[in-house]
Amino acid sequence: MKISILCDNERESERYLTEHGYSCWIETVDETGAPVNVLFDTGQTDIFLTNAARMGIDVKSNHYTIISHGHYDHGGGLPALLKDAPHSRIYLSDKAFAPRIKGEPGEMYYYGEKNLGLSPSLLKNNEKNFIPLTGEKSLEKGITILPPAPLVYPTPPNARLCMVDEEQKLRQDNFEHEIYLTVQEGEELYLITGCAHRGIGNIAEMVKSRFPGCRRYTIIGGFHIAKDDSDKQINLLKAITAGETEKWRFITGHCSGKAKAELLQRELESEVSYGFTGMSLNLSGKN
Numbered sequence: 001m002k003i004s005i006l007c008d009n010e011r012e013s014e015r016y017l018t019e020h021g022y023s024c025w026i027e028t029v030d031e032t033g034a035p036v037n038v039l040f041d042t043g044q045t046d047i048f049l050t051n052a053a054r055m056g057i058d059v060k061s062n063h064y065t066i067i068s069h070g071h072y073d074h075g076g077g078l079p080a081l082l083k084d085a086p087h088s089r090i091y092l093s094d095k096a097f098a099p100r101i102k103g104e105p106g107e108m109y110y111y112g113e114k115n116l117g118l119s120p121s122l123l124k125n126n127e128k129n130f131i132p133l134t135g136e137k138s139l140e141k142g143i144t145i146l147p148p149a150p151l152v153y154p155t156p157p158n159a160r161l162c163m164v165d166e167e168q169k170l171r172q173d174n175f176e177h178e179i180y181l182t183v184q185e186g187e188e189l190y191l192i193t194g195c196a197h198r199g200i201g202n203i204a205e206m207v208k209s210r211f212p213g214c215r216r217y218t219i220i221g222g223f224h225i226a227k228d229d230s231d232k233q234i235n236l237l238k239a240i241t242a243g244e245t246e247k248w249r250f251i252t253g254h255c256s257g258k259a260k261a262e263l264l265q266r267e268l269e270s271e272v273s274y275g276f277t278g279m280s281l282n283l284s285g286k287n
Contacts, residue, residue: 007043042077068194187215201236222254
């Protein structure tokens, strides 16, 4: 499996554009050996398309598009995608288009913008492109979309700050609109997450239970490790990977930030790296 980071908050080369958002391109194969291309998230604008072109990637060749959850920094680039690749089949939670706010009753804000979510008009005007999911979905043999991770452990504090606007009322967002992509190649299991709002510990626990016996687990994406909760999240990962640290690999980015990635590198015995905009990694050596 090969993964290319089309959009992240950080970059190592000025050749690429950045923004607060996430998008990546996955190249794998189906059971016949035919190529399968997956676009995972679109960032908040069209820069994922610019970066893809500079990396030699034709986003029009996507077979599947996944939107990890209903936030603007993961699905905001959808209008640009639909203009560039109008054939795109876009998989997301059936709850992804519900209106979302960051804040508390009477104090609603998010980087100066009230609305965190995706525009409902996007769904209305492009309904044929969207495939809403209510549970697990197999795309190809070994390529699966998973529903929200079970809450075995508490979610990160940042996740608790994200509120949902329903009928003019705010309530805590439990991120039932969060989904993940898994790719299994032999005894290697790869999971891609957008922000891990349900908790990176819960996601690691889920993948370990859902795919037991793998030789290696690789989790890629934003981990949403909050400043005031980093010790708890890291200790969870230490407990989950205990005794088999060599089986785990983490490629973080976006909402984690470089500082948290460096903290993970210091604290975990497993392999940890940061996925910058413009980075391509051939993880399995098969394609």
